[in-house]
Amino acid sequence: MEVLAKHWSRIAVTLIPLVFALLHAMGVLPLGVLQRLDDVIYDARLRATMPRTLDDRIVIIDLDEKSLAEVGRWPWSRNHLADLTDELFDRQKAALVGFDIVFAEADDSSGLKRLRQLAQGELKDQPGFSEKVNQLQANLDYDGMFVRALTKRPVVLGYYLTSDRDGRKSGVLPEPVMDRSALNGRPIKFTSWDGFGSNLDLFAKAAPVAGFFNPMLDSDGVVRSVPLLAEHQEKYYESLSLAMFRMLAGMPVVEPVFPPERFVARSYQGLDSVRLRQKQGGAMVIPVAEGVTTLVPFRGPGGVKGGSFKYISAADIIAKRLPPETLKGKIILVGTTAPGLLDLRVTPVGADYAGVETHANLISGMLDNRIPVKPDYALGYDVAILVIAGLLLAFALPLVSAQRAVLLSIMVIAAIVALNLWAYLGAGLVLPLAAALVMATTAFALNMGYGYFVESRSKRELARKFGTYVPPELVDVMVKQGANNFSMEATSKELTVMFCDMRGFTKLSETMEPIKLQQLLNDVFNRLTDLIRGNKGTIDKYMGDCVMAFWGAPVDIPNHAYLASKTALEMANAVRKINEEYRAKGQPEIGVGIGLNTGNMSVGDMGSDIRRAYTVIGDAVNLGSRLEGLSKVYGVDIVVSESTRKMAPEFAWQELDRVRVKGKEQAVAIFWPVAPADRLEKPYLDELKTWASFLKAYRAQDWDQCDVIMLNLQRMNAKKYLYELYSDRVASMRLLPFDPSWDGATNFETK
Structure with missing residues (x-):
């Protein structure tokens, strides 16, 4: 107890990350960075443990680029889809076909509608015309052909639910699989939608079973799960994958399974699982998470070459290039990998993942009873792990040497990771890990830091001898105007920021000797820096082959946007002259990309006690950096935001686009400065x-x-x-x- 009393302050410091981690875990103070880290961990764990084997029970019929080239651009005439369906059932003997497509509009491409109008109108007196139209109807009624292909066959159609179209509805929904009475008055939280886009009535009658194909986007835009059931007007509808699985299983009844009331109150908004009860007895249970969603059990990286599912071009099916019964007994999903049809998703296993393969993974997981789940008790697990590990570290670390503290921390972290991985691999449980890892790491760092900076006073005094970094431009202003005329404290001001990046530097670094590369880089930066300083710009920093500068601070400059734009044009011209010199010497040429943005930024002396810098930060700065990166996309050397353009009317501008960059919800217009307006x-x-x-x-x-x-x-x-x-x-x-x-x-x- 005397030892603990001696180190009480160090113990208290070590407990700080435990307190914040507990507040996060219990939802009192959710920390977005920890949620994102949990997502990253889940993605890495998923990729490391995927089976990466072929499931030959499921085949994807791909509306790929080859199909669009052979059959025609989408949407196809329904006679092609009728041929596709007939081929799958008649010659190939498929067991089940699901369409990851919605058929929301009538097909008038055959001209039958116009012929009927002529027969009833201007050509109704033409002898035999009406009879001929009636004779042609069977061959020209493409929707009717597709209806005949769907009728009395094991087909599941797709549709989508929506809440972003003012509750608009089109098409016909299938029968719901459950209504509110099944919830026994419990406030279960489903994903809820007020509109939908579904199939035409004639298709819905021909194939009455259908499922929605909406994905579930996490906060980072990644699809990790899908709703298994969703709510619309107090009725509950099934996903495409569940509808196909139920048809395979003989259409069992869908029932909710509630957590035991001895553990969870009736006010709890989640389900434990969804039960598929067979009418003749027996049942299967599918675990679900918050919102009655289910995690997608990805088998592999996805795509035609991913190795998880066999892909066959729809053109090959329509052209009957496959031998008969090649697909006998197979589960067929009709979808697309063509980029132009916009069904590619960002998933943990790939950035361009076909949406249709998401459904294939879910069906495969249901067939194998291999559905991972984040259980209801994940919160309790997280809190328990945090308390045990946090208290152990807080009371043990101050009492041991630095070497033993490192060993103890490694052992605690390893135990946390091992337990989490065992639950995932052994029982398919997705339990939180980020809070415990960050808590243990931060507790160790704070404990060691406290001992180093607080208890080791001599080392702390040595650290104070280091000065802070101030750019020469600021020093000159201080000398000329006096320190009382401005403050280095952070303040918000309207400024213009520039990011200038050297193009082709990576390639140069691979081919040039280090000394020559250094000389080239210094030569270019010297010339560009002279232009920036000559136009009253402040050099912020050099970052490898990139220079960052801003105008309007520390000295107020009203025309900062004009000066920044003028500098950008001069820098682009300077690079052209440099390249002329380099060509004459036989040296490699370079290019630049420049981004300019004007807006409110925080400017001031920022950094640590060891190193400080007069710099700018803020959302407007980030946008400037993003604009620099867009220069190579549009084939120009300068990209300027609309805010900068409005403040620099002295130039003629060409609008490049409206863009929505990463991290920004609002689209912004971007421009290229052509030349001074009076010289155009x-x-x-x-x-x-x-x-x-x-x-x-x-x-x-x-x-x-x-x-x-x-x-x-x-x-x-x-x-x-x-x-x-x-x-x-x-x-x-x-x-x-x-x-x-x-x-x-x-x-x-x-x-």
Whole structure:
């Protein structure tokens, strides 16, 4: 007790991370970083333990690029889908077919509708015309052909639920598998939707079993789970994978399974599992997590070459290239891997994962009874582990030497990880791990840090001898104006920030000798730095082959956006002159990418006691960095935000796009500075006006008009990469249906 009393302050410091970890685990003070770390751990654990074997029970019929090239762009005429369905059942003898597709609109591509109108209108008096139309109806009624292919066959259709279209509904929903009365008055929390997009009535009658194919996006945009059941108007509907599994099992009854009331109150909003009860007896239980969702038991990396499921091109099925009964007894999922059809998801095992394979993994997991679950008692487990490990470290670490403290901490962390991994591998339980790991690591660090900085006073005094770093620009201002005229304390100001990155530096570093590479880098940075300082810019820092600068601090500069834009143009011209010199000497050329943004930023003296710097931070700074990275996407050397452009009217600007960068919800317009406005020549002015017309048509999704204007633009400037980029975009987006909710912005998920 005397020893503990001696170290009470060190014990208290070590208990700090335990307190915060417990507050997080109990939901009192949720820490987003710990949730993200738990997601990262789950993803890594999943990838490390996937079976990576082929499940030959399930086959994916792929509407791939090959199919679109052979049959035609999507949507196909329904006669092709009828041929596909007939081939799967008649020649291939498939056991079950599920469509990860919604058939929400009638198919008028055969012209039958127009022929009927003519027969009833202007050609009704034409002898034999009506009879001929009636004769042709069987061959031209593509929807009817598809209905006949679906009727009385084991087919499950797909549809989607939505809550982002003002509750709009289209098509016909299948019969619900459960209603509110089955919950016995319990407030179970399902994913709830107020609208849907489903199949036409004639298809729903031909194939009455259907399931929704909505994924479940986590906060980081990754699909790790899907709703097993979802609520719409107090009725409960099944997912596509569950609907297919139930059809395979003979359509068992869906029942909720509640946690035992001796452990959980009736007010608890979760289910323990979903039971599939056979009418003749027997049942299967599928574990579910919060929101009646289930984790996807991914088998492998996914895709045609992923090795988890066999992919067959839909074109090969329609063309009957497979020998008969190749797919006998197989479970068939019809979906797409074509990028233009927008069914690729970000998952823990791949960034471009086909949505249809998500359903295949779930069906495979249900067949094998291999569904991982985050149990109801995960919270209690997390709290128990935190308390045991935290108290052990808090009271033991102050009493042992540094070497033993390291060993003890490693043993505690290893035990936490081993227990968590055992539960996952042995019982399929997904239990939280991040809070315990961070708590143990931080407790060790704080304990050692307290001993080093508080108890080792001599070392602390030595550390105080180190000064802080101040850039020369700030020193000059202090000398000229006096320290009382400004403060180095952090403040929020409107500034313009620049990020300039050298292109091709990585390739140069692989081919040039270190000394020559250093000379080249120093030469370029010296010239660019002179331009920045000559235009009253403050160098923030050098980061490898990137320089960061800002305008408007420490000295107020009203025209900071203009000076930054002027500097960017001068830097781009300087790099062109440098390349002329290098070509003459036989040296490799370089390029630059520059990003500019204007906005409120925190500026001041920031850092640690060891090293400090006068710098800027904030969301506007992050956007500037993102814009620099976009320069190579649009084939320009400078990308400027709209806020900077508005404050620099002295230049002529070409709008590049509206973008939504990673970490930003709001789309922003981005621009390229063409030249000073008073030096812009008439041909380029005409080109900018034509370009503005193109963007207007592009955002209106008028692709025909876009093609016409693009031809004019390419005549004006045939070598411009920007026009090639948009020409490809228009070609791709023609494949998509008109989207009234599209705001014309391009999303970028990478930094």
